[in-house]
Amino acid sequence: MSRFSDGSAGDANYAVIGEGYAKIRQPDPRIAAAILDALGDARTVLNVGAGAGSYEPTDREVTAVEPSASMRAQRPPHLTRAIDGTSDHLPFADNAFDAAMASVTVHQWPELEKGLGEMRRVTSGPVAILTIDPAPPVHWWLMDYAPEFFEVEGRRMPRLERIADALGGDTDIRTVPVPVDSTDGFAQAFFGRPERLLEPEVRRATSAWSFIGGEAVTRFENRLREDLASGAWDHAHGNLRTTPSFDVGMRLVVSR
Numbered sequence: 001m002s003r004f005s006d007g008s009a010g011d012a013n014y015a016v017i018g019e020g021y022a023k024i025r026q027p028d029p030r031i032a033a034a035i036l037d038a039l040g041d042a043r044t045v046l047n048v049g050a051g052a053g054s055y056e057p058t059d060r061e062v063t064a065v066e067p068s069a070s071m072r073a074q075r076p077p078h079l080t081r082a083i084d085g086t087s088d089h090l091p092f093a094d095n096a097f098d099a100a101m102a103s104v105t106v107h108q109w110p111e112l113e114k115g116l117g118e119m120r121r122v123t124s125g126p127v128a129i130l131t132i133d134p135a136p137p138v139h140w141w142l143m144d145y146a147p148e149f150f151e152v153e154g155r156r157m158p159r160l161e162r163i164a165d166a167l168g169g170d171t172d173i174r175t176v177p178v179p180v181d182s183t184d185g186f187a188q189a190f191f192g193r194p195e196r197l198l199e200p201e202v203r204r205a206t207s208a209w210s211f212i213g214g215e216a217v218t219r220f221e222n223r224l225r226e227d228l229a230s231g232a233w234d235h236a237h238g239n240l241r242t243t244p245s246f247d248v249g250m251r252l253v254v255s256r
C-alpha cells in the first residue's frame with residue numbers, strides 16, 4: 001500500500017487537507033448515538049481510520065488505528081493515542097475485540113474487502129461501518145450546484161451491499177438522518193446552512209472537494225453566492241433551514 005508523506009494510506013492526502021479537520025468535524029451526539037447502539041455492550045472497541053477520534057466511545061477500552069500523522073496529532077488528550085496502522089493489515093489476534101467501528105473512512109481504502117475482512121477477523125461481536133450511500137436517496141440542491149462533488153463521491157463511496165457482503169454474518173443497513181445543526185461538518189451536513197460551504201476551511205474538511213478542479217469549485221461558489229444574495233436559494237430551498245434532519249444517504253452497515 002502506498003502512503004503519502006504523513007502516512008496517509010487512502011486516496012486523500014491528509015498532510016494537505018487534514019489541517020483544521022477536528023475543528024470542523026466535531027462528532028455529532030445524535031450520529032454518535034446510532035454508533036453506540038450498534039456497538040452494544042462491547043467492553044473493548046477497535047476504531048479503524050480513527051482520525052481525530054470522532055465517535056469513539058469514552059466509556060469503553062478503545063484501540064484506535066490511524067495512518068495519518070496529521071490526523072493522529074489532532075486527537076484530543078482525553079482519547080487514547082492512535083496506533084500508526086492501515087486497514088489492510090490490523091496487527092491484532094483473531095477476535096481480539098468485542099466490537100469494531102469505522103466512520104466515514106472505507107471509501108478511501110485501496111483494498112476495501114481486505115480491510116473489512118481484517119476488521120471482521122479481529123472482532124468477535126458487532127462491526128459498525130458509518131458511510132454514505134453512493135446513490136443518495138433524494139435529489140437535493142447541492143447536486144445541482146456541485147454535480148462534480150457527487151460524481152467524485154459516486155465513484156469513491158462503496159455500494160452498501162458490497163460493504164455488507166465483505167463483512168458477512170448477519171448484516172443490516174441503518175439510516176442515519178443528519179440533523180440540520182450537525183456538529184460534524186461534512187459537506188452534506190450543510191443541507192440547511194449553505195453559507196458554510198462557501199468557507200474554504202469547511203470544504204477542506206470533506207476530502208471529495210480535493211478531487212474537484214478549481215474551475216468547478218469557482219463555478220459552485222459563484223452560483224451559490226449569487227443565489228443566496230438574490231434570495232433565489234431561499235425561495236427554492238429555504239425550508240431546509242428549519243428541517244430538523246434530512247436523509248443525505250448516511251448509513252450504518254452493521255454486521256454481527
Ligand SMILES: C[S@@+](CC[C@H](N)C(=O)[O-])C[C@H]1O[C@@H](n2cnc3c(N)ncnc32)[C@H](O)[C@@H]1O
Nearest residue numbers: 009010049050051054068071086087103105108
Ligand atoms: C474522513 S476521515 C474520518 C476520520 C474519523 N473516523 C471521523 O469520523 O472523523 C478518514 C480517515 O480515514 C483514514 N484512512 C484512509 N485510508 C485508510 C486506510 N487504508 N486505513 C486506515 N485508515 C485510513 C484517513 O487517514 C482519515 O483519518
